[in-house]
Amino acid sequence: MIQRPILLQKVHTALERNPVVALIGSRQCGKTTLAREWVKVDSAGYFDLEDPISLARLSEPMTALRELRGLVVIDEVQRRPELFPILRVLADRQPLAARFLVLGSASPELLRQSSESLAGRLEIVVMAGFSLAEVGVNAQAQHWLRGGFPRSFLARTETDSVAWRKNFIQTVLERDLPQAGIAAPPVALLRFWTMLAHYHGQLWNAAEPARSLGVSEPTVRRYLDVLSGVFMIRQLRPWHANVKKRQVKAPKVYFNDAGLLHQLLGIRSPHHLLSHPKCGASWEGYVIEEVFKALEPDEAYFWATHNGAEIDLIVLKEGRLLGIECKRMDAPRLTPSMRIALDDLNLERIAVVYPGTQRYRLAERVEAVPLAALVEGMEGVFPGLS
Structure with missing residues (x-):
């Protein structure tokens, strides 16, 4: 197992200062593996938008997400851009009940077009393969x-x-x-x-x-x-x-x-x-x-x-x-x-x-x-x- 401490620290720092962090990079570059450092794949706070079970859980996204606490991970987020306005509402709650780490395989430019509603609440961390x-x-x-x-x-x-x-x-x-x-x-x-x-x-x-x-x-x-x-x-x-x-x-x-x-x-x-x-x-x-x-x-x-x-x-x-x-x-x-x-x-x-x-x-x-x-x-x- 190759450790990626600098990348882990970068994501951790971004999560401390923002309610929503987007970890983006190409398919299979290790985003899901990195996210498992914080949230287990089989936990209630993990959603994979290529998984039919996760999609079913998010059929009513506000209901599914608003009761969660701690860190919530949403993988392949570019497949459901309609989630971004909901994340804005959840990110503005006081006190902040949960932070969101969203993973995506789209470029920063494409992601920004979908996530304009999160302006001022979202930090993007770009990930590549092993350096x-x-x-x-x-x-x-x-x-x-x-x-x-x-x-x-x-x-x-x-x-x-x-x-x-x-x-x-x-x-x-x-x-x-x-x-x-x-x-x-x-x-x-x-x-x-x-x-x-x-x-x-x-x-x-x-x-x-x-x-x-x-x-x-x-x-x-x-x-x-x-x-x-x-x-x-x-x-x-x-x-x-x-x-x-x-x-x-x-x-x-x-x-x-x-x-x-x-x-x-x-x-x-x-x-x-x-x-x-x-x-x-x-x-x-x-x-x-x-x-x-x-x-x-x-x-x-x-x-x-x-x-x-x-x-x-x-x-x-x-x-x-x-x-x-x-x-x-x-x-x-x-x-x-x-x-x-x-x-x-x-x-x-x-x-x-x-x-x-x-x-x-x-x-x-x-x-x-x-x-x-x-x-x-x-x-x-x-x-x-x-």
């Missing part, structure tokens, strides 16, 4: 190959991990995406998702997938937005600086989980991963996701110009503008792009994250940082700024 800090740096190779979904990472063998990811992808295609409003056949959506695997780490252009699938560009953009909304894909927006250079305006697309990327690319072993043409892009996406988990930036972008200058990630953290480059090489060096980004964007620092073990200076405000430093959070990546 490198949680599994430990000694398991980094397995973590990169299998991804962070608990049942994929903890599978007994590589074959078992591959089988789990195959079934997971099928579940998302057959259940989650249709419930999100996509009526396309699962086989067509699998083709689209596989196309996205080859776009991983690249600029998004809807024209080619639209032609291949025989649908309009707005349709494939909607497919992409829905996959982003269920935490399968990250769309990284470009940073637009006030400079004379022509800057890239299209977003980049990344898989949130490296294991799912490898599944759709047909990568089944460490050797196959290291020899695959998408190895470098996979590493970049893996590092970017770990940076999100470690730094929890307020905002994040990439930056690129049509002249070839670019930086993989720009994060805004507590008013500081910081750059991150992902280099899968033994000894990264300062590049012209890094110098241009420092000058044009006025970055406070750049960290070049690489798979080595030594931290060393590349230039003023630029440092090579081992991937393992991410387990220490902000202080590990940018010492002295936290």
Whole structure:
């Protein structure tokens, strides 16, 4: 059992200061397991909206919820958005009889649209699969190959991990995406998702997938937005600086989980991963996701110009503008792009994250940082700024 103390503390703190907390993340990332730290699944205070018994108990939701005390957990809450106005009434009671932890597989944006009535009463905590800090740096190779979904990472063998990811992808295609409003056949959506695997780490252009699938560009953009909304894909927006250079305006697309990327690319072993043409892009996406988990930036972008200058990630953290480059090489060096980004964007620092073990200076405000430093959070990546 891998412990997740930082996430537990984050949820605990949110529950202390808010009557309703939403713990959201992709299907099977461990939300229910985490909620069991507070409420047992078979208790009166636990509702699973995919369970017919729980749905029957909530046929009269106000009657079912108003007599409960302590912490109440409602799993897969996005399936019953009509519960949010009822939660508002219960959250406003004085004295407060119960607090509510709602679990969902919808993005913060989608959840906010459904929960506007809870403004000022709801705090959202976003959860992902296991982070490198949680599994430990000694398991980094397995973590990169299998991804962070608990049942994929903890599978007994590589074959078992591959089988789990195959079934997971099928579940998302057959259940989650249709419930999100996509009526396309699962086989067509699998083709689209596989196309996205080859776009991983690249600029998004809807024209080619639209032609291949025989649908309009707005349709494939909607497919992409829905996959982003269920935490399968990250769309990284470009940073637009006030400079004379022509800057890239299209977003980049990344898989949130490296294991799912490898599944759709047909990568089944460490050797196959290291020899695959998408190895470098996979590493970049893996590092970017770990940076999100470690730094929890307020905002994040990439930056690129049509002249070839670019930086993989720009994060805004507590008013500081910081750059991150992902280099899968033994000894990264300062590049012209890094110098241009420092000058044009006025970055406070750049960290070049690489798979080595030594931290060393590349230039003023630029440092090579081992991937393992991410387990220490902000202080590990940018010492002295936290």
